[in-house]
Amino acid sequence: MLINYIKIGWRNFTRHRSFAAINVVGLASGIACCILIFTLISFHLSFDTFHTRKDRIYRLVTQWHDDGIGYSPAVPQPLGKAFREDFDFAEKTARIVDYQNILISVKNGGELKKFSERWGIAYTEPAYFDIFDFPLLKGDRATMLKEPGTALVTEKLAKKYFGDKNPMNQVIRVDNRFDYKITGVLRDIPENTDLRQEIYLSYINLKDWNPWIAGNDSWGGVYSGCKAYALLKPNVNSKKVAAAMPLISKKYFKGRDQKIWRFALQPVADMHFNPDYDGYADTKYLWALFFIGVFLIVTASVNFINLATAQALNRSREVGIRKVLGSLQSQVFWQFIAETAIITASAIVLAVAISAVGLPWLNNLFESEMSLHLFSNGPLLAFLVLLGVVVTFLSGSYPGLVLARFQPVLALKSKLSQRHIGGFSLRRILVVAQFSISQMMIIGTLVIAGQIRYSRTSDLGFNKDAVVMLPLPDNDKVKMTALRSRLQELPGVQNLSLCWQAPAASSNNTTGLIYENRAEEEHWSVNTKNADDQYLKTFGLTLVAGRNLYPADTAREFLVNETFVKKLGLKSPKEVIGKLLTVNRTVKAPIVGVVKDFYNYSFRSEISAVCISSDWGNYGNCAVKIDMRSAKTTLPAFQKIWNETYPDYLYEYQFLDDSIAGFYRMDNIMLKLTQAFAGIAVLIGSLGLYGLISFMAVRKTKEIGLRKVLGATIPGILWIFGKEFSRLLVIAFLIAAPLAWWAMRKYLEEFQYKMGIGPGIFLLAIGGTFAIAAVTIGYRSIKAALANPVKSLRTE
Template sequence: MFKNYLKTSIRSLLKNKTFSFINIFGLAVGTLCCIYILLYIEDQYSYDKHHNNVQDIYRITSSLASKGEKHNMSTASPPIAPALKNDFAEVKQFTRLVTTIGAKQHLLSYKEKSFYEQDAVFVDSTFFDVFTYHFVNGKSLKVLDEPYSVVLLKPVADKLFGNEDPVGKVIEINNTYGKNNFKVTGVVDESFGKSHIKANMFIAMNSGGMGEYVRQNDAWAGNNFTNAYVKLQPNTNVAALEAKLPQFLQSHGAQQLKTFGFDKQLHLQPVSSIHTTTGYEAEMTKTVSPSLLYILLLIAVLIQVIACINFMNLSTARASKRAKEVGVRKVIGAERKDLIKQFLSESFLLSLVGVLIALPLLLLALPFLNRITGADIQYSFLANYRLWFLLAGIVVITGLIAGSYPAFYLSAFQAIKVIKGNFTNQISAAGIRRSLVVFQFVLSIILIAGIIVIYSQLRYTENKDLGFDKNQKLVFSFYTQDTKSKMQSFADDLRGLAEVKNVSKANNYLSQFVINDMGVYLAGGNMANGTNVQFMITDEYFAKANGIKIISGRDFHLYDSGKVLVNETLLKRLGLTPEKAIGTRLYSKFDPDPEFYSEIAGVMKDFNYNSLHDEIRPFMLAYSQNESMFSHLIVATDSKNYQALLQKIKAIWQKDFPAVPFEYTFLDDEVQKQYETEITLSRIINSFTLMAIIISCLGLFGLAAFSAEQRRKEIGVRKVLGASIFNLTTLLSSDFLKLVAIAIVIATPVAWWAMSKWLQSFAYRIDISWWMFAIAGLVAVLIALVTVSFQSIKAAIANPVKSLRSE
């Protein structure tokens, strides 16, 4: 019986090659998109799932609230994790991790080999007790017990040692903390799975530098810069433990919290959810928004649904051709269930062929799709057994959805009426086809409107006046004491170039996360009623180099120690006016140190030093002459030939830093990187909307061809009676354009609502305008018109004699 169904299905597909191609190609493209999006989503949710007993591993996060401001930090104060282990039996183990703040690049040396490497972290000796890594060399226990020991990621070890066994070898690491020798105690790779922790070197916490600062730190209120983790005992009631944390924090840090004057709360976040949770500041690596993944999942489903709609539409459209087949089968004894099985088997066959074609297409398109999404999905996904269950599910679900209506519709024809030529059904097939076409174009119009709104917001972020000049700025970074000592000489040399307008030194540059903050208050106040302010440490050229406007007072002068420039937002919080603020002292205090103050030299016009996602916060620039505080050089240029300018700068660099690679970045590129998530979303929606439109057009093309064929004799009669090609094309196209018009009416409010929700993630955003949806509707009309007109014109110019010959 199955063999008979299969033969009949193949014969039907071959007999109707055009419709079969449209269905199979549409299903293949839809399935390709669907599979890739599902693989991408699974990849994003796979982070940190490989750690042993991952369900018991939690990150300690901090919520800080002061004067209406609330900040959710992914980090905690240094002593919190060890104290949790000491105070609560529920905590089995703890570990801390801290990035090498101010030391992004590290010069690694072994024998004659020497190169720069990024992403070194200080970790407690318990790190590999909490997190699971695959050790290629060395043992996971006690590898970080000794001071100045280091575990390397395999690519770094390979570059340093080649085929040598790295364990026991001593390497030199030169960074902002100085030159130190480290003993390699292990080599790990990431073969077990991906992690939110991005590190090439794991340095023992008891190795000086930032690690020693963490070990000695006793700040319970401030200094929230440590990535802290706890591993709980099995079956711990996490909610009950978290409920004890307020009292725990008060028992250790009540006085500090009172002095600082802000509310602090601790929370436990499952490690396995870190990568797919947003809203935390100071994340180690870029996280992915769950809403983005939900949008992608929705797009995957919609594209597959659009492909299924094509099948349903074309199958019901062909019902008239197969009506007599149904009638004859019923007359010779076929029951309705046999016909349902027959038509569903055709649907499953089409779905299977579509999936089988989609797989090799996906393999070919994988590099391109990875570039669009920024993912690194490998060909090894074919070895994932879940993929094959997924494919089987797609075949079954697609086959059922796409074939259910045609199967039940066609099998319901009454044999006598069908053989007599009357095969109407109680349910209007034409009405259902129109509804499905409308649904297809509703989805397409929503996606097109999404493209327009996202593009407009990205253009807004590019062109908005941020309050500083991001254009024609070069940024050079220095990460070792040797290079920092020569920063001034390099800056002086750059000032000798005619194309260089200004050069400034700073501990950070605009668009980067501001790591420094403190509470400030006016005379007579205290930290309890202070205002939290973010700040950067700069020289006297920073405001000029970045085009920051001074609206009151003056810019920094040489030897301006103790002076600060403040923004308007800070003044508003302090209740000062720009005119009266000049000369005002801002006090601060960190126990047990004595109170100190800074004096306002000038007031800066508010500017967006961070992403447009965030509102402008209290901010200031603090003047310093301490060269060791600076890590970056911002170079303002005025050149129309950047290649020539960069060659000149490179020559100076090689003179001042002969052993250091020439590396730089453009400030406007760094600003734009703040919107990587939106740029990725834009690329994804652009690409998959194009796929959805192609599939929709295929279905519309097939329906237009069917409609033209059904009305062939009507067209012949009209031509004989004098109808023009334009009249006939308009007649055949108008029915479809009416459906698109209905789709525009339905899609517009839905798209408006969806895009309004998306824009809420920006503190500074565009206003949604009617023309965005008008363009989306116009694009849909043009797509439909071009698709339908081809068949309409073809039918209109056909020889009427051929169509009327049988009459």
């Protein structure tokens, strides 16, 4: 019986090719999106789940409870040691301090090769590899990283540096300063981990890189690359550990700091998702993608229902004959389910092909290496089987029941009417649901794009255009002075400044402050920026009181911003001029000027209090304002001068506006995904409209013929279809608009500075939808309107 169902189903599939093609394309589009979304979500959910003791692994994190609550995934460097020695909760505790974008030099034969490693280096305690499962391929686990001057590298880097040569006992030079001998090779780091370091150095050598961070008394500062991990003992409850953590603050901090500094445990499974601790993938975005996938597959199934019921009258005689010959309702139902299964199976095959084509685009978007591997990926294979079953019954059940209920006498006499094949109101509801989803996604796309455009085009309080950031590899004053002098002589260079970072940067330093000899520190932190006297001119910062910095080698005076003044509770910027400011409890100098507020983070964060001071020892960049008309000659000249000044390093540069655009990388990713899925939703919705217009054209054939005989014009007949769908689209908009407004308000709540959601966005969404609908229904409705009325009236 099953084979018979399949044979008849295949016969109908090949006989009604246009019907089948529309359904296959619609279902394949929805299923392909579901496959990509499933792959993306499962990839992110798999992060750091491969560690065998993941349920007991925790990261120690920092919180500051003062003027609000601040969060950091990093900790003071001594915390790991204190946790290990003061408590008996952990089986293993390990500290790791990483530095990114580091130059690695390797001698291979007589050639010196240089590599700029994005993930840099990590000074690591050996226990780190007892906590996490990063297998050692070469070397002795018992002795690795215990000796000073030793290193571990991944298999990929070993091949990159030494080719087929044995990497063991080879030497790498770090930052042109320190030599390390390779004593172990690790298996390549998996894609699904946030622990991306590939060069691990002996923790003993941290004191060579930064003596202050390596010190046991460096409790007062948190470097972003300093992490600590603990593998709790099997019988230890994490809540018990969390309750004991305040004891660390009481022991190692004094006075008010005991209440401000807090430490907590973060499960390893939470690291990838928690935005408070710089998690990469916020779970609400994954949930949004999940529901988009559900919506798309539902709308694709709706198309099938619309087209199937539109074809029901054409198949009425076939069903009547089957019933006369003894077919039961259940047999007719399962026959239609079999046909639906064939269409669904064809759609899945096409969807897999579409997914394979779309996956490289998705990988490029997320800078990942996701793969399908259909037959070796058990979860994906199970998902496709389940999806196929769900789609088959979701799409085929209602049309199958409609066909199965046909009365054979009426079917054979062609006496079936609209009420026999199911109410038209259901199909109206389905189309309204389709276009409600489509319009919600269109509105979401417009809002996200608008917010990104708002972030890029708004006045940031400083000039970000045509500013090139050149790195300063070391703090040699002679080299920096020579570089500045030579660059200033180039045509096309308008201004330049030696500084730590631009006014808005992802790398920031915040610290405590004491204003004018007050008894205690303020209950808020200040963002410190080291820069020379040309900083204001280069970035177009505006003074509102006082004067600019005088040229200096060290911090002898400060500039502050307007927010700094407001946080002090003062009414006028002039009130701070001449007052003493102590930063980081060490640097004390007068305030000589106040600059107009500028955005020093992304628009997700409020403008913070800022102070600017000169300090040659902390300059990390040379910011050069150029004339873009001469960029083709200026940029190569930069490279030549930079390479002559720093011949031992690799040249890199970045335009400041590109750096600031990086603040909104995830927003750009979500925008591209939303645009793609909104396009698919519109395509599927358009197929749904075509299905419904086909149904209407069949149902109204005689009515249209009669109207034409009685003198109706073609525009008048077209309006029969137009008014029906105009009404449906307006209803869809009335449903979509408030839902989209609510969802986008939630999205914009993440931003401290944001665009408004005006009526123009909604008008554009409904206008675009009407345009798409007009194109979709135009061909079929015009064909019906132009039909010969004589033939229409003869239609059975």
